[in-house]
Amino acid sequence: MILLLSLTVAVLFGSGSYLLMKRDLIRVAAGVMLISNSSVLFIIAAALRRGEAPIYPLPSDGLISDPLVQAMALTAIVISFGFTTLLLSLIYRLFTQHHSVDQEDLAAAERTADSELEPEQIWR
Amino acid sequence: MILALPLAIAWLSAVILAPLNGRLRWVGWLAIVQLSASFVALLWLGIDVLRHGANQVVAGGWEPGVGISLRADELGIVFAVVSIGALLVALIYEVLNGVHESFFPALVLFMATGLTGLFLTGDVFNFYVFFEISMASAFVLSGYGREQRQLRAALIFTVVNLLGSVIFLSGVTALYHVTGTLDMGQIARIMGERTASSSILIGVLFLVAFSIKLGLFPFHFWLPPIYRDSWPSVATIFAGALGNIGSYGLLRFGAELLEPELRFGAPVLIILGAGSVLYGSLQAITVRTSSEALAYSAVGNAGYILLGLAIGGPVGYFAAVLFALVNPVNKVILFLASDLRGWLAGAAFAIGAFSVAGIPPSAGFFGKLLLFQASIDAGNPWLVALIFTGSALSFLYMLRIYQRGFWADGKPDVFSSFWARALVLSVALLVVALGVWPEPMLSISRQAADVLLLGGH
Numbered sequence: 284m285i286l287l288l289s290l291t292v293a294v295l296f297g298s299g300s301y302l303l304m305k306r307d308l309i310r311v312a313a314g315v316m317l318i319s320n321s322s323v324l325f326i327i328a329a330a331l332r333r334g335e336a337p338i339y340p341l342p343s344d345g346l347i348s349d350p351l352v353q354a355m356a357l358t359a360i361v362i363s364f365g366f367t368t369l370l371l372s373l374i375y376r377l378f379t380q381h382h383s384v385d386q387e388d389l390a391a392a393e394r395t396a397d398s399e400l401e402p403e404q405i406w407r
Numbered sequence: 408m409i410l411a412l413p414l415a416i417a418w419l420s421a422v423i424l425a426p427l428n429g430r431l432r433w434v435g436w437l438a439i440v441q442l443s444a445s446f447v448a449l450l451w452l453g454i455d456v457l458r459h460g461a462n463q464v465v466a467g468g469w470e471p472g473v474g475i476s477l478r479a480d481e482l483g484i485v486f487a488v489v490s491i492g493a494l495l496v497a498l499i500y501e502v503l504n505g506v507h508e509s510f511f512p513a514l515v516l517f518m519a520t521g522l523t524g525l526f527l528t529g530d531v532f533n534f535y536v537f538f539e540i541s542m543a544s545a546f547v548l549s550g551y552g553r554e555q556r557q558l559r560a561a562l563i564f565t566v567v568n569l570l571g572s573v574i575f576l577s578g579v580t581a582l583y584h585v586t587g588t589l590d591m592g593q594i595a596r597i598m599g600e601r602t603a604s605s606s607i608l609i610g611v612l613f614l615v616a617f618s619i620k621l622g623l624f625p626f627h628f629w630l631p632p633i634y635r636d637s638w639p640s641v642a643t644i645f646a647g648a649l650g651n652i653g654s655y656g657l658l659r660f661g662a663e664l665l666e667p668e669l670r671f672g673a674p675v676l677i678i679l680g681a682g683s684v685l686y687g688s689l690q691a692i693t694v695r696t697s698s699e700a701l702a703y704s705a706v707g708n709a710g711y712i713l714l715g716l717a718i719g720g721p722v723g724y725f726a727a728v729l730f731a732l733v734n735p736v737n738k739v740i741l742f743l744a745s746d747l748r749g750w751l752a753g754a755a756f757a758i759g760a761f762s763v764a765g766i767p768p769s770a771g772f773f774g775k776l777l778l779f780q781a782s783i784d785a786g787n788p789w790l791v792a793l794i795f796t797g798s799a800l801s802f803l804y805m806l807r808i809y810q811r812g813f814w815a816d817g818k819p820d821v822f823s824s825f826w827a828r829a830l831v832l833s834v835a836l837l838v839v840a841l842g843v844w845p846e847p848m849l850s851i852s853r854q855a856a857d858v859l860l861l862g863g864h
Contacts, residue, residue, distance in 0.1 A: 303566070315569050322573045322580075329584040351589070355532055359576060362539050366572075369546055370565055377562060380555050389559055396556050 288328040295321035308374045308384040315370060319363035326356045409455065410464045410477050413448040413487070414523045416441065421516035429512040435502035438512035442498055442519055446491050449523070453484045457854060463529060476590065478529030482728070482855040486655045487526035489732050493647030493739050494519050496834055500743055501640040503827045508551060515644070518544040522648060526655060531579050531664075532589045538575070538652060542568060545649050552638045560636040567629040571619035578612035582664075585609065595664050602667060610668035613660045614676075621653025623713060624683035627706045631694075634702030639746035642698065646705055646738035654712050654731035661716055662724055662859040669716065676717035681793050683710025688800035697745050697808045701738070704763065704804065707797060708734050711778055714790065718781045724856040726777035732852060733770045736838055737762045743831045745812055751828040753813040755835035760805035762838050765798050770841040770848065 295317050302314030334346035341347055378384050381392055420441035427434045456462055461480035468474070498515045506512065521541025528534050546568070549561035583589055585606065586597040598606060615626065622630035634642050661669045669676075687707025691700045712734075715727025740759030744752045758769060765775030775798055782790035841848050 303570070308562070311566060315566060318570065318573050322576050325577055326580045329580045352583070355580070355583075358532075358536060362536070365543065366539075366546075366569055369543065370569070373546070373550065373558070373562060373565060376550070377558050380558065389562075392555065393559060 285328060285331065288324060288331065292321045292324050292328065295324065306386045308377065308386065311386075312367065312370050312374060316363070316367055319359070319366070323356050323359050323363070326352055326359060409448070409452055410462050410479055410527065413445045413452060413491075414477070414520065414527065416445040416448055417491075417516055417519040417523055420445070421513055421520055424513035424516055427509075427513070429509040430506050432502075435498075435506050435512055438516060439495070439499055439502060442491070442495050442516060445519060445523065446488075446495055449484070449488050449491055452479055453488055456481060456484050457851065461858075475533060476529040477524075477527050478591070479527045480858050481851070482655075482658065482858040483526040483528075485728075485732060485851055485855050486651050487523055489735055490522045490526070490648040490651045491519055493735055494522070494644060496739055496743070496830065497640045497643040497647065499830055500643070500827055503824050503830065504640075507638075510547065511551060514544040514548050517541075518548070518644065518648065522652070525652065529591050530589050531582060531591060531594065535572075535576055535579055539572060541649065541652065542572060545645065548641050548644065549633055549637055551641050554636075556636040557638070560632040563629050564633045567619065571616050574612055574619075575616035578609055578616060578660075581605075581609045581612065591659070591664060595666075598665055599667065606665065606668050607671060610661070610665045610672060613656070613665065614672070617653045617656035617660070618679075619653075620656065621650055621709045621712070622706050623653075623679060623709050624686050624706060625679070627683075627687075627709075630706060631690075631699055631702040634705065634742075635696060635699045639698075639742055642701075643739050643742040646701075646742055647735040650705065650709075650738075651731070651735055653709070654727075654734075657712065657716060658724070658727060658731065658859060662719070662727075670719065673717045673719065676713050677790070680710040680713035680717060681790075683707060683713065684793060684797040688797050688804065691804040692800065692807065697812050698742070700804055700808050701741055701745065704741075704801065705738060707801065708763070711774070711794070711797070714794070715778060715781060718785045718787075718790070720781075720784070721856065721860060722777070722781040722784050724859045725853055726774070726781040728856045728859075729777055729849070729852040730774035732848075733762070733774045733838075733841075736834065737771055740831060740835050740838065743827075744835070745808065747828050747831065748813075749828055751825075751832045753809075755828075755832040756809060756813065758835040758839055760802075760809060762842070764802035764805055766802070768839060768842040770838045770845070772842055773845050773849065 299314045299317030299321060302310045302317065305311060330349040330352040332346060332348060334348040335342045337347045337350040374384060377389065381388055424434065424438055429435060456479050461478065463476055463478045465474040465476045494515055498512065501511060518541045521537045521544065524537035525534055525541065528537060546561065546565045549564050550558050582594055586594050588594060618626045634645065684707050687703045687710065691703035691707065694700050694703060712727050712731050715723050715730060737759050740755055744756035744759060762769035762771030765771050775794065778794050779791060782794060
């Protein structure tokens with residue numbers, strides 16, 4: 284089970300990092316989502332054990348599963364959900380201004396803006 | 408309950424301000440009053456902590472180590488005071504010059520909530536949650552001004568820092584897996600007894616995560632565009648308050664929780680720190696705009712903190728803490744003063760520049776002096792030479808910015824209120840006062856550094 288989880292975490296993180304290098308900003312956002320989900324799985328894998336639900340009264344024999352990692356994973360899911368919406372809205376605002384979600388177009392706009400800097404802002 | 412007061416004030420105020428239109432003048436002043444109240448509560452708590460030692464509250468009446476705990480010790484409280492002070496100055500500055508977007512005051516208060524909680528928590532997962540609260544407000548603030556270049560910088564900032572947060576969360580998870588607890592004191596105790604190779608990996612995760620926040624040399628690439636393109640008050644918030652997360656995190660997690668791993672990695676940290684100092688200073692000389700030069704100066708100054716940490720021991724930690732506390736104050740002066748014109752702003756900028764270069768009488772002098780002392784104690788002539796070179800270079804680029812910014816002709820006479828200039832100058836005078844009468848600053852920093860030495864013992 285641990286092997287399966289660690290493989291899943293590795294594949295999710297790897298494909299997320301690959302998408303992060305892409306030119307298309309939507310794919311970048313998808314990459315961020317995959318990476319944050321891989322970290323949620325990583326949290327669960329950190330204290331994975333078979334056992335009863337940790338609800339009082341606790342079973343006198345046998346193991347109980349660790350409730351703390353589940354709380355941490357839930358918190359991480361909520362936080363990553365919030366950040367994903369924030370990132371997508373940022374990309375949407377960039378789209379409304381540049382009419383493109385391609386990094387090349389943004390970099391071209393950056394170069395134009397740099398050459399249009401006011402003279403007193405340029406020293407050389 | 409005094410411990411929860413600064414956090415509660417900031418949190419409630421942020422919620423009250425959220426639906427209000429921040430462009431209205433009275434809303435801005437309301438935000439200033441609320442943040443000042445939180446700041447005063449922090450000062451009160453700080454005096455209490457310095458007199459009677461660390462203060463701890465566990466939520467819900469649980470035993471320490473079980474419930475979620477708030478913990479104020481000397482190290483956390485000084486960082487909280489500096490960060491909230493920087494936020495307060497930036498907020499007053501922006502309200503005096505006119506707020507441009509309605510969300511600004513509420514977001515500053517939300518960031519204050521995140522920062523206060525982060526410096527006053529004794530639980531590594533709570534640290535992560537508060538850290539994300541302040542990062543979320545930072546992501547929205549980075550787009551403040553709605554110009555195209557600000558949004559482009561905001562995108563890089565957001566993506567890189569989200570990645571940094573995931574790395575930090577993985578570090579927290581790994582720590583939990585190894586130690587079975589999230590309480591900082593218990594972690595320090597357990598990690599102090601362990602000598603396993605897996606804890607080196609955890610140390611590397613935290614080093615990368617906080618280096619991204621602080622903008623250290625190989626992880627700095629997101630920093631110059633965001634400092635250059637964002638609004639001056641937002642750049643001040645980033646350099647004066649948000650950057651403290653990185654330096655505090657390196658000190659807390661490196662020197663207190665993972666002390667054996669820090670000692671093991673010290674040679675690497677010296678190389679990274681030296682690279683940061685040289686790269687930042689040289690880039691600051693060559694770039695084109697003053698805000699970009701200040702951004703690279705921030706990269707260079709981050710390196711000194713890492714050097715102090717790598718030297719270690721009482722002297723090294725003392726130097727690192729003092730430098731990490733004075734540096735954000737310098738940045739607040741420089742970023743705000745470089746946006747203003749007139750002799751008041753010029754004087755403030757000159758004081759800030761002297762403080763960065765480490766020339767007496769300014770608070771920055773003591774930061775550099777202690778670093779010199781620490782590197783002489785470490786018996787490393789190369790470090791002494793490096794710190795000297797870094798200071799000389801910083802004097803050079805500061806002079807260049809000053810020359811172009813305040814002496815050159817043909818500057819457009821930007822309107823700025825007299826009170827904004829007076830505000831910046833008063834912060835600058837505070838730096839001079841701390842340089843002339845350094846006793847309180849030195850003794851408080853020494854107490855904060857002692858927290859690190861006692862950690863885990």
